Every structure is written in C-alpha cells, then in structure tokens.
Amino acid sequence: MNGRCHTVSDVMTRKVVALRTKASFKDIVRTLRQWQVTALPVLDGDQRVVGVVSEADLLPKEETRNGGPGNATPATDRTDPAKAMAVTADQLMTTPPITVTGDATLALAARTMARQRIKRLPVVDAAGRLTGIVSRSDLLKVFLRSDEEIAEEVRRDVVERLFVAPAEPLRIEVHDGIVTLAGRVRDTALVPVMARLVRSVEGVVDVDCELVGPLYDPGLGPELRSTSLE
Structure with a gap:
C-alpha cells in the first residue's frame, strides 16, 4: 500500500x-x-x-x-x-x-x-x-492484508511519527489483524491518539494497547508515575 x-x-x-x-x-x-x-x-x-x-x-x-x-x-x-x-x-x-x-x-x-x-x-x-x-x-x-504489512505500516506511519524517542523500544505484534502495542512511553497523553490512528490503518481488526508510562521515580511528579493504559 x-x-x-x-x-x-x-x-x-x-x-x-x-x-x-x-x-x-x-x-x-x-x-x-x-x-x-x-x-x-x-x-x-x-x-x-x-x-x-x-x-x-x-x-x-x-x-x-x-x-x-x-x-x-x-x-x-x-x-x-x-x-x-x-x-x-x-x-x-x-x-x-x-x-x-x-x-x-x-x-x-x-x-x-x-x-x-x-x-x-x-x-x-x-x-x-x-x-x-x-x-x-x-x-x-x-482485511486480506498480511500481518507483516500491517505491522510495518503501524511502525512506520504511526509509532515512529508519534514517538520519536520512546522510553524504550516498543513491541508491535499483529496476529490475524489484531495489533498488540506494548512498552513504555514518556508522553502517555499520546497513547489514546496512537490507538485511534492504529485502528484507522486498513486491515486492522482490533487494537490491544498495553503501553504504560515511565517507571516510577520518587524524584518525578505523580503525573509521570508508571500507569497502565489498557
């Protein structure tokens, strides 16, 4: 595509x-x-x-x-x-x-x-x-697009554009059109945006978002504590 x-x-x-x-x-x-x-x-x-x-x-x-x-x-x-x-x-x-x-x-x-x-x-x-x-x-x-093709588009057109420098490499897996996103990101406010963009990729059946925020650091404010965003 x-x-x-x-x-x-x-x-x-x-x-x-x-x-x-x-x-x-x-x-x-x-x-x-x-x-x-x-x-x-x-x-x-x-x-x-x-x-x-x-x-x-x-x-x-x-x-x-x-x-x-x-x-x-x-x-x-x-x-x-x-x-x-x-x-x-x-x-x-x-x-x-x-x-x-x-x-x-x-x-x-x-x-x-x-x-x-x-x-x-x-x-x-x-x-x-x-x-x-x-x-x-x-x-x-x-919906006949291969999982590999969908994963490549999600990585290239969504993840790499939203998260230029993620807290750690993100895991992107696609099985039967269901996309799983996992890992830690610095700006959790972008996670709902990414989930919505991934759903709009042609051939995606569903999105399982397992992204979380940065690891807890006592020196950080409460807004940066690790949070699950399923």
Missing part, C-alpha cells in the same frame, strides 16, 4: 454489466440471473449512469399480479403502481442513482452503502460516466 489509503478505484470491479434505458423487463431479469447480481446500473447514450434497476424495482409486477395495486395485501400497500406497469429499464429504474467516484475512500463508500441500505455502488468519473462497480465484498478486501 506504500503508506497511502486505498480508494474505491483500488478495489472496484472494472468489468461492469449495465443496461440501456430501453432494456426490456425480461432482458433485465435474464441479465440479473446470468450475472448473479441483485442490481444493475442504467446508462444513457453517453455512458452516464442515469439510474439503477434492482430486484426490488421488479417485484411490484409480481406483487400486483392478482388484481393490481388497489387489491394489494397489507404487506404490499406501498407497491408503486407505475413500476407495476413498467416494461423498460428507464421506467423501472430508481433515480437519481446513488454513485461514488473512484477517488473516494473505502470508508466513504461503506458509509454510503450502510446509510442507503444498498449492496453495490456504481463508480463514475467526473462526468458521471460508468467506470466500475464496488460491492460490500470489495470493501472487505483490505
């Missing part, structure tokens, strides 16, 4: 299946099934994403089969009559589309998915043209 945060463009899928605005209902169902996805972006003639069609957009046609929206059961009272009658992608799609750019952070993409309750995001360039798709599973790729 070379000390930089991953962005959406690092993990997205670049081979994308998309729909044209006039794709038929049956073609949409067939494409979803063939590619084993739950939603597809819809493109205009300039390759710009203008909407997204998901399985949820297709279900109203089946929900209203027995008599139309007016006779829907209580569970389907919110059925959209227009979508129940729709036959092409531009009639079925949800718009405006929720998208993300390739330079967005993985954290931003994850928050967008969580807030919008969606599983996939079309990735677009500055003009809104489709460049890829990012899914929940793509965002989890950072």
Whole structure:
C-alpha cells in the first residue's frame, strides 16, 4: 500500500454489466440471473449512469399480479403502481442513482452503502460516466492484508511519527489483524491518539494497547508515575 489509503478505484470491479434505458423487463431479469447480481446500473447514450434497476424495482409486477395495486395485501400497500406497469429499464429504474467516484475512500463508500441500505455502488468519473462497480465484498478486501504489512505500516506511519524517542523500544505484534502495542512511553497523553490512528490503518481488526508510562521515580511528579493504559 506504500503508506497511502486505498480508494474505491483500488478495489472496484472494472468489468461492469449495465443496461440501456430501453432494456426490456425480461432482458433485465435474464441479465440479473446470468450475472448473479441483485442490481444493475442504467446508462444513457453517453455512458452516464442515469439510474439503477434492482430486484426490488421488479417485484411490484409480481406483487400486483392478482388484481393490481388497489387489491394489494397489507404487506404490499406501498407497491408503486407505475413500476407495476413498467416494461423498460428507464421506467423501472430508481433515480437519481446513488454513485461514488473512484477517488473516494473505502470508508466513504461503506458509509454510503450502510446509510442507503444498498449492496453495490456504481463508480463514475467526473462526468458521471460508468467506470466500475464496488460491492460490500470489495470493501472487505483490505482485511486480506498480511500481518507483516500491517505491522510495518503501524511502525512506520504511526509509532515512529508519534514517538520519536520512546522510553524504550516498543513491541508491535499483529496476529490475524489484531495489533498488540506494548512498552513504555514518556508522553502517555499520546497513547489514546496512537490507538485511534492504529485502528484507522486498513486491515486492522482490533487494537490491544498495553503501553504504560515511565517507571516510577520518587524524584518525578505523580503525573509521570508508571500507569497502565489498557
């Protein structure tokens, strides 16, 4: 990773299946099934994403089969009559589309998915043209980083920058993404900051902070006595 945060463009899928605005209902169902996805972006003639069609957009046609929206059961009272009658992608799609750019952070993409309750995001360039798709599973790729790679980044980008001259060499161990920090530091006020920065390193699952302050010296003030900061 070379000390930089991953962005959406690092993990997205670049081979994308998309729909044209006039794709038929049956073609949409067939494409979803063939590619084993739950939603597809819809493109205009300039390759710009203008909407997204998901399985949820297709279900109203089946929900209203027995008599139309007016006779829907209580569970389907919110059925959209227009979508129940729709036959092409531009009639079925949800718009405006929720998208993300390739330079967005993985954290931003994850928050967008969580807030919008969606599983996939079309990735677009500055003009809104489709460049890829990012899914929940793509965002989890950072947890495949090796323990050695995570330990090196923690040491280089966090510990060595915060503690230029620690009271003694600090121990940094990583096992299955869980980082253990142990040793003594002169400025214990920086420990919570370091723990927070380590948690932000991509691939870190958890942090076990066993850092303590300097050894007790009767000549030192009470604020410098050895203190556990687990």
